[in-house]
Amino acid sequence: MDKLVSSWYNDQSLPESYIFPPHERPGKLLVPRCNTVPVIDLSDTRTNLVHQILKASQEFGLFQVVNHGVPPNIMSETMSVFHKFFELPAEDKASLTVYTNDPKRCKLVTSTLDYDREKIHLWRDVLRHPCHPDCIEFWPRKPLRYREVVAACSIEAKKLGLQILELLCEGIGIEHGYFEHELTEDLLLRANHYPPCPDPSLTLGIPKHFDPDILTILLQEHISGLQVLKDGEWIGVRPIPNAFVVNIGYILQVISNNKLKGAEHRVVTNSSDHRISVVFCMNPAGNSNIEPAKSVVTATNPPLCRGFQFKEFLDNFYSMEGDADLALQPFKL
Numbered sequence: 001m002d003k004l005v006s007s008w009y010n011d012q013s014l015p016e017s018y019i020f021p022p023h024e025r026p027g028k029l030l031v032p033r034c035n036t037v038p039v040i041d042l043s044d045t046r047t048n049l050v051h052q053i054l055k056a057s058q059e060f061g062l063f064q065v066v067n068h069g070v071p072p073n074i075m076s077e078t079m080s081v082f083h084k085f086f087e088l089p090a091e092d093k094a095s096l097t098v099y100t101n102d103p104k105r106c107k108l109v110t111s112t113l114d115y116d117r118e119k120i121h122l123w124r125d126v127l128r129h130p131c132h133p134d135c136i137e138f139w140p141r142k143p144l145r146y147r148e149v150v151a152a153c154s155i156e157a158k159k160l161g162l163q164i165l166e167l168l169c170e171g172i173g174i175e176h177g178y179f180e181h182e183l184t185e186d187l188l189l190r191a192n193h194y195p196p197c198p199d200p201s202l203t204l205g206i207p208k209h210f211d212p213d214i215l216t217i218l219l220q221e222h223i224s225g226l227q228v229l230k231d232g233e234w235i236g237v238r239p240i241p242n243a244f245v246v247n248i249g250y251i252l253q254v255i256s257n258n259k260l261k262g263a264e265h266r267v268v269t270n271s272s273d274h275r276i277s278v279v280f281c282m283n284p285a286g287n288s289n290i291e292p293a294k295s296v297v298t299a300t301n302p303p304l305c306r307g308f309q310f311k312e313f314l315d316n317f318y319s320m321e322g323d324a325d326l327a328l329q330p331f332k333l
């Protein structure tokens with residue numbers, strides 16, 4: 001792996017290997033930090049919530065939630081732990097950057113896991129690990145409260161995700177509890193660190209993608225950067241204090257037989273501020289069977305694909321360089 005971008009970003013202009021082709025670059029146009037991404041108040045009545053979450057998931061695939069019941073101190077301590085983590089001296093992070101393909105292990109990389117083969121690098125460092133209790137022994141030991149704080153936050157993120165999935169089930173007519181076990185068994189954490197960038201118009205923190213999961217629960221701060229594609233236009237996701245961003249993953253789009261829309265999103269960089277996002281991905285177990293839910297399939301809405309194992313899809317996803325539509329292709333009917 002190459003050096004973390006956070007260790008050299010200050011020293012030079014943007015290296016060629018970070019420059020995206022013209023049609024993918026964000027350019028100089030400031031994307032408005034619109035108010036149009038739905039913000040859902042989870043203390044509303046159940047009937048209203050089902051309606052609003054369904055509408056947001058069909059139109060945007062992405063929304064923010066407030067009054068969600070996650071204690072604000074858990075959210076702020078989590079952000080603070082990741083700030084401290086990314087500020088640790090290189091020697092403290094060195095053991096996490098060692099190559100390993102053990103899925104239980106924690107990994108800290110720059111750009112993506114595929115740094116050596118990818119054509120263009122992403123302007124970010126990323127720490128990733130599973131959240132399962134069996135994996136905690138591999139989590140960072142520093143900063144001191146990492147394990148305690150991140151464990152508390154991951155429990156809350158999963159609870160929140162399951163609550164939102166229940167509302168979605170009710171909205172599209174999938175039976176209660178459908179996502180409760182295997183389909184959300186693996187909670188994965190990704191903490192992204194985007195240092196200030198010498199030329200944000202030419203590069204990206206993450207290019208356009210779908211998350212290859214069921215649901216993503218994301219914590220950000222006051223620095224913007226996340227954008228969602230809506231009707232061919234990029235819309236900025238305005239940071240709101242104490243909100244979580246929720247986006248529909250590609251696999252949930254498949255299970256809903258396209259009734260829900262996976263969010264296509266990307267991350268732009270900026271020239272003055274470090275940005276950190278903490279992302280919890282609700283993933284199915286590798287061997288779980290993914291297929292359009294029987295209750296959403298009808299004669300007029302036939303299944304878009306056959307059943308497949310989640311790990312088959314993921315293998316395709318990574319070999320197709322993160323193109324979810326191509327990864328689904330072999331299973332389409």
Ligand SMILES: O=C(O)CCC(=O)C(=O)O
Pocket residue numbers: 190192206211218220225226265266267276277279
């Ligand atoms: O940094 C963000 O706001 C989004 C991160 C993201 O899309 C991802 O990690 O998949």
Ligand SMILES: [Fe+2]
Pocket residue numbers: 209210211265
């Ligand atoms: Fe994402």
